[in-house]
Amino acid sequence: MTTFTRKLALPGAFSVALLVSCALAGVSTGKEGKSKPAPEVAKGEAVFKQNCELCHYADRIDKKLGPGLKGLFSLKELPSSHKPITEENVRAQIETGSPNAKPMPMPPFKDKLKPAEMDALIAYLKTL
Numbered sequence: 858m859t860t861f862t863r864k865l866a867l868p869g870a871f872s873v874a875l876l877v878s879c880a881l882a883g884v885s886t887g888k889e890g891k892s893k894p895a896p897e898v899a900k901g902e903a904v905f906k907q908n909c910e911l912c913h914y915a916d917r918i919d920k921k922l923g924p925g926l927k928g929l930f931s932l933k934e935l936p937s938s939h940k941p942i943t944e945e946n947v948r949a950q951i952e953t954g955s956p957n958a959k960p961m962p963m964p965p966f967k968d969k970l971k972p973a974e975m976d977a978l979i980a981y982l983k984t985l
């Protein structure tokens with residue numbers, strides 16, 4: 858009798874746990890989704906307007922002075938250098954720029970942006 862109940866109870870408890878964790882996972886992806894916390898994205902947008910908009914469109918892929926950045930993080934590779942799209946490569950691009958690009962270089966932003974501004978900018982670029 859005891860072994861019988863144990864056999865039944867164990868998988869039962871297991872599937873309840875599984876259901877609960879699935880439900881929790883569902884709730885959290887639904888909430889967070891693609892979008893980052895709004896204040897950080899808004900801050901990143903301000904950083905973009907101040908530092909990048911001069912040369913890059915945020916809402917188009919065609920070229921201004923540099924390539925349009927709409928959908929940047931959904932691309933497979935960076936538009937000019939063709940490096941794979943990773944947060945690391947995008948950060949590196951922003952930090953070092955493309956000082957030797959012709960006909961138009963991109964300046965480095967390593968000393969212009971604070972780490973928090975850089976993080977916010979990345980969060981914003983991911984929403985484009």
Ligand code: HEC
Nearest residue numbers: 908909912922923935936937938939950955958961962963
């Ligand atoms: C003075 C103009 C200018 C400014 C300001 C500028 N960029 Fe650029 N950017 C360029 C040019 C030109 C290129 C293309 C360089 C090349 O052909 O290698 C470029 C390329 C890029 C690329 C693609 C790099 C690749 O490897 O394909 C990204 C991403 C980028 N810029 C992001 C930014 C961000 C974010 C900012 C603001 C912090 C910014 N840029 C500011 C001119 C600029």
